[in-house]
Amino acid sequence: MSLFRREALPGLFSAVGLLLVWKAVSLFFLPTFLPSPLELVARIASLFSAASAYLILAKTLERVFVGLLLAMLFGCALGLIMGLRHSVGSFFDGWVMVLLTFPSIAWAFLAVLWFGLSDIAPIFTIVLIVLPYVAMNIWEGAKALDKELTDMGTAFGARRSLLLRQVLIPQLMPYIFASLRIGFALAWKIALVSEAFGASRGVGKELMYWFQSTRVDMMLAWGASFMMLMLAIDVLILRPWEKWVFSWRPALAT
Amino acid sequence: MALQAVTIEGLSKIFPTPSGLGKFTVIESLSLEIARGSFASIVGPSGCGKSTLLNIIAGIEPSDGGRVQILSRDAANSAARIGYVFQSPRLLNWLTVEENIKFALDAQKIERSEWNARVRNYLDMVGLGGQECNFPLNLSGGMQQRVAIARALAIEPDILLMDEPFSHLDEITARRMRVDLMRILERARPTILFVTHSLREAVFLSEDVYMMSVKPARIFKHLRVDIPRPREPEDPRLFDLEKDLVKEFFAVLEQDVR
Numbered sequence: 001m002s003l004f005r006r007e008a009l010p011g012l013f014s015a016v017g018l019l020l021v022w023k024a025v026s027l028f029f030l031p032t033f034l035p036s037p038l039e040l041v042a043r044i045a046s047l048f049s050a051a052s053a054y055l056i057l058a059k060t061l062e063r064v065f066v067g068l069l070l071a072m073l074f075g076c077a078l079g080l081i082m083g084l085r086h087s088v089g090s091f092f093d094g095w096v097m098v099l100l101t102f103p104s105i106a107w108a109f110l111a112v113l114w115f116g117l118s119d120i121a122p123i124f125t126i127v128l129i130v131l132p133y134v135a136m137n138i139w140e141g142a143k144a145l146d147k148e149l150t151d152m153g154t155a156f157g158a159r160r161s162l163l164l165r166q167v168l169i170p171q172l173m174p175y176i177f178a179s180l181r182i183g184f185a186l187a188w189k190i191a192l193v194s195e196a197f198g199a200s201r202g203v204g205k206e207l208m209y210w211f212q213s214t215r216v217d218m219m220l221a222w223g224a225s226f227m228m229l230m231l232a233i234d235v236l237i238l239r240p241w242e243k244w245v246f247s248w249r250p251a252l253a254t
Numbered sequence: 255m256a257l258q259a260v261t262i263e264g265l266s267k268i269f270p271t272p273s274g275l276g277k278f279t280v281i282e283s284l285s286l287e288i289a290r291g292s293f294a295s296i297v298g299p300s301g302c303g304k305s306t307l308l309n310i311i312a313g314i315e316p317s318d319g320g321r322v323q324i325l326s327r328d329a330a331n332s333a334a335r336i337g338y339v340f341q342s343p344r345l346l347n348w349l350t351v352e353e354n355i356k357f358a359l360d361a362q363k364i365e366r367s368e369w370n371a372r373v374r375n376y377l378d379m380v381g382l383g384g385q386e387c388n389f390p391l392n393l394s395g396g397m398q399q400r401v402a403i404a405r406a407l408a409i410e411p412d413i414l415l416m417d418e419p420f421s422h423l424d425e426i427t428a429r430r431m432r433v434d435l436m437r438i439l440e441r442a443r444p445t446i447l448f449v450t451h452s453l454r455e456a457v458f459l460s461e462d463v464y465m466m467s468v469k470p471a472r473i474f475k476h477l478r479v480d481i482p483r484p485r486e487p488e489d490p491r492l493f494d495l496e497k498d499l500v501k502e503f504f505a506v507l508e509q510d511v512r
Contacts, residue, residue, distance in 0.1 A: 155338040156358045
């Protein structure tokens with residue numbers, strides 16, 4: 001317990017220090033330009049005393065989820081085929097590079113022009129930006145697959161689906177999780193930008209609205225709430241899931 | 255025993271040279287017959303194409319001519335069952351010991367109702383009863399290789415291929431594994447084609463020893479080892495056989511050099 005306290009100490013100092021500096025700077029400005037920490041907490045509390053705030057958060061979360069899911073599914077499938085079939089890899093190499101290098105913000109605008117104000121525009125933008133990252137990552141993983149294990153499976157007569165399920169995909173799991181984490185971090189940032197221009201509802205729309213009303217306090221309140229939700233998803237879902245998937249690895253010395 | 259489990263006729267394999275320009279023959283017109291329930295070893299120096307031969311039999315690599323026929327014991331199931339124990343265990347580290355064996359049973363389309371009994375039976379046989387739920391990376395190299403042996407035996411193969419299965423283990427572990435393998439064979443009686451570069455190992459384990467030359471691989475000597483089992487690793491008769499074979503081996507090797 002004493003060890004825990006000693007290790008937590010620097011973190012505690014930095015958090016308290018940040019709050020103090022923030023508080024000190026905020027004394028020179030109006031709360032609507034730079035709120036103090038307590039004022040920000042009050043804004044968040046009042047924001048979420050209304051049911052509509054939860055619906056807005058849920059809407060954005062839904063787009064992040066659907067976009068990420070589609071990008072992961074197609075990205076993993078594409079990356080795996082590119083790795084297993086050399087010709088497919090060379091064929092899509094250029095496409096993936098084009099997608100990777102095309103400016104993200106341009107996709108966001110194009111999506112609005114093509115799909116209007118709807119759910120499709122932000123989801124389309126997420127998929128187009130996240131998919132090439134996933135495909136690239138899984139492609140790398142597929143190139144590193146252990147041929148000896150595939151040969152073992154073939155020698156025992158494993159059919160294709162069994163090989164895929166128990167030999168190939170487990171080897172790709174580290175790459176899949178790396179993609180998922182990058183994809184998740186990218187997806188929610190893209191979702192907000194895309195919603196700011198191309199949605200009638202969502203956290204991005206709220207940020208745009210309060211930006212146009214020059215209300216920094218409300219922008220920060222939305223930003224901080226969304227950040228906490230994303231952190232919670234990472235800590236409560238993604239990390240435990242990853243730990244569970246890799247439980248076969250011998251535990252490090254405790 | 256008149257019934258042949260495995261018949262290999264005129265098998266050849268050609269590889270491109272590392273430069274990619276030329277070709278060289280790894281295996282040339284190799285023929286071999288293995289009787290059902292017998293233990294045959296192929297002995298040859300490293301790089302003589304022993305592993306390639308096993309890979310062709312297992313269907314991992316195509317051949318460039320000739321024929322491999324493996325007789326299936328059960329007539330309803332026409333495809334022969336092939337078990338393979340590699341130099342390294344080649345276990346699926348993300349599956350438990352039990353699941354690793356079930357992978358092979360699944361691949362061989364063996365009735366699901368038989369799985370648990372087979373897992374228990376063959377893990378007991380290799381001395382790993384109670385390790386069902388452990389993960390491979392928690393086991394020693396020797397124990398991992400035992401799991402690999404149990405996996406290959408569990409499908410009750412028509413032919414069990416073993417590719418220098420003890421060469422990656424330390425000598426003390428390897429010696430114990432060889433003695434244990436003898437004991438296992440008393441109970442399971444599979445047909446085995448065992449590949450090794452160690453004459454001593456081949457003579458100790460097998461009923462038939464085939465000696466293979468390098469580039470191209472061909473069999474130049476067949477020896478029956480008629481010493482009854484269980485054999486003692488220190489049996490002087492085994493030493494004598496080994497000594498004779500070594501002499502013969504070097505005679506042929508020197509001929510090849512000239």
